[in-house]
Amino acid sequence: MLLMNILKNDKPGLWLLGILLVVSIAVPILNLLVPENSAFHISTYTVTLLGKYLTYALLAVAADLVWGYLGILTLGHAAFFALGGYAMGMYLMRQIGERGVYGDPVLPDFMVFLSWQELPWFWQGFDQFWFAALMIILIPGILAYVFGYLAFRSRVTGVYLSIITQAMTYALMLAFFRNEMGFGGNNGLTDFKDILGFDLRADSTRIALFLASAAALAIGYVLSRIIVSSRLGLASVAIRDAESRSRFIGYRVENIKLWVFVFSAILAGIAGALYVPQVGIINPGEFSPLNSIELVIWVAIGGRGTLYGAIIGALLVNYSKTYFTAALPEIWLYALGALFILVTLYLPKGIVGLWSLRKTRKTQKMREEKT
Numbered sequence: 001m002l003l004m005n006i007l008k009n010d011k012p013g014l015w016l017l018g019i020l021l022v023v024s025i026a027v028p029i030l031n032l033l034v035p036e037n038s039a040f041h042i043s044t045y046t047v048t049l050l051g052k053y054l055t056y057a058l059l060a061v062a063a064d065l066v067w068g069y070l071g072i073l074t075l076g077h078a079a080f081f082a083l084g085g086y087a088m089g090m091y092l093m094r095q096i097g098e099r100g101v102y103g104d105p106v107l108p109d110f111m112v113f114l115s116w117q118e119l120p121w122f123w124q125g126f127d128q129f130w131f132a133a134l135m136i137i138l139i140p141g142i143l144a145y146v147f148g149y150l151a152f153r154s155r156v157t158g159v160y161l162s163i164i165t166q167a168m169t170y171a172l173m174l175a176f177f178r179n180e181m182g183f184g185g186n187n188g189l190t191d192f193k194d195i196l197g198f199d200l201r202a203d204s205t206r207i208a209l210f211l212a213s214a215a216a217l218a219i220g221y222v223l224s225r226i227i228v229s230s231r232l233g234l235a236s237v238a239i240r241d242a243e244s245r246s247r248f249i250g251y252r253v254e255n256i257k258l259w260v261f262v263f264s265a266i267l268a269g270i271a272g273a274l275y276v277p278q279v280g281i282i283n284p285g286e287f288s289p290l291n292s293i294e295l296v297i298w299v300a301i302g303g304r305g306t307l308y309g310a311i312i313g314a315l316l317v318n319y320s321k322t323y324f325t326a327a328l329p330e331i332w333l334y335a336l337g338a339l340f341i342l343v344t345l346y347l348p349k350g351i352v353g354l355w356s357l358r359k360t361r362k363t364q365k366m367r368e369e370k371t
Contacts, residue, residue, distance in 0.1 A: 188283025
């Protein structure tokens with residue numbers, strides 16, 4: 001009942017979830033049942049691309065939860081996304097077994113190539129899906145807890161907090177590039193064969209991953225909406241707008257920040273875990289600070305502090321990136337920068353702000369007609 005009341009007051013979110021449901025039904029039908037020579041057929045490549053977009057949308061929701069409602073401009077959420085991806089990649093690597101290039105039943109190919117004699121202790125357990133799923137949640141969550149505890153207790157805010165979040169992901173990127181870390185070095189983890197016994201190259205598996213991504217996005221959005229509609233969400237907005245005043249009237253500001261930050265990191269980790277089997281690789285490049293900056297741009301373009309705006313921004317920008325990098329690769333970064341500048345100057349509330357602006361103007365016009 002509470003959930004229905006929350007969603008009833010979130011009409012754009014309901015529309016978004018409805019569209020997501022329709023797409024989740026239509027895409028499998030158009031891929032599996034419609035003949036390939038039909039104009040309505042959706043290729044497996046397109047299904048994979050859409051699934052990747054949905055994982056980016058979930059990552060954008062996670063970032064908006066922190067930036068839009070807590071006021072923390074995070075430039076390090078790529079770290080949580082990549083850690084979730086590496087946890088899934090480690091599970092997928094353990095499933096290869098003797099089918100690898102070197103045929104070792106236990107050691108991944110890159111370890112055999114580097115003359116490793118035994119599996120490192122931190123790879124133990126990743127041959128089981130339940131363990132990998134647990135690590136997908138725990139590893140980003142623990143990192144966010146430790147980082148957030150130290151930063152928020154020290155009352156680091158503003159641009160300084162943004163800088164140290166970026167420093168965190170950059171440090172992880174440099175660490176994962178090293179071969180001795182045991183994560184594949186520069187090449188990362190790839191050449192995956194199957195997941196839960198199902199062939200990753202099969203159309204049905206691609207559809208299942210797409211549906212899993214859609215379900216994760218829907219659940220992540222609903223849980224985030226519940227949080228921002230609760231007392232915790234109202235307290236978060238109060239902290240965003242007036243942190244000192246919120247602390248003065250008795251709110252445990254550090255605890256609120258920490259709880260939301262950890263939840264956001266877990267969402268990002270789940271997004272990364274769903275991303276990896278669909279793209280077929282995870283490497284240290286995913287930790288790149290540039291990825292976190294692009295993530296902030298998605299949220300800003302869609303509409304910060306709305307959740308559904310973050311989803312729209314992520315889908316729009318990544319579709320544009322796919323198109324421009326294929327058609328006009330030399331101008332993509334210029335187009336992205338120009339779009340961000342235009343939105344910042346003329347649409348401070350993002351694309352979704354156009355709707356509220358239209359409603360405001362319509363209301364003003366009705367008032368003028370009455371008078």
